[in-house]
Amino acid sequence: MxxxxxxxxxxxxxxxxxxxxxxxxxxxxxxxxxxxxxxxxxxxxxxxxxxxxxxxxxxxxxxLGISHLMNGDEFLLDVLENIELNGDPEGTRAKFALEEYRKEFTV
The missing domain is CATH 1.10.260 (434 Repressor (Amino-terminal Domain))
Structure with a gap:
């Protein structure tokens, strides 16, 4: 880290x-x-x-070195690539990603 x-x-x-x-x-x-x-x-x-x-x-x-992602755009691209590779038939990964995005990148 x-x-x-x-x-x-x-x-x-x-x-x-x-x-x-x-x-x-x-x-x-x-x-x-x-x-x-x-x-x-x-x-x-x-x-x-x-x-x-x-x-x-x-x-x-x-x-602080806690996240390897520099900003929200990188985070979203990372999530979308993961969903594309692994699928998300029930939308749980997308929902989790949105919650994490809101925690880390919005005020």
Whole structure:
């Protein structure tokens, strides 16, 4: 399971951003605090994790390394592919997927 710091670094790199650009975009003035988040010696509070998630357009669960799915679109595609491969004659998988989607990706 990837840690918050690994996810943060990956998202920053995949968006071709510097540490300074991320900090400025999120109004994080303390350079050493941000650096500690990236090197894994500290984890931000929940509010800041949500700010990062919104900035990178991913779920907070992804930021924390709890979910392997970055956002709701990936979640739905994963479910649809699973239903296509395995079927869902009674609709139970679809119903479960909608419940999980609502829990993780809606406010």
């Amino acid at each position: 990837e840690s918050f710091s690994e996810r943060l670094i990956h998202l920053r790199h995949s968006n071709n951003l510097t540490r300074q650009q991320v900090r400025e975009s999120l109004n994080i003035n303390n350079v050493s605090t941000y650096n500690r988040w990236e090197n894994g010696s500290r984890t931000p509070d929940n509010e800041t994790i949500v700010r990062f998630a919104n900035f990178f357009k991913v779920s907070p669960m992804y930021m």
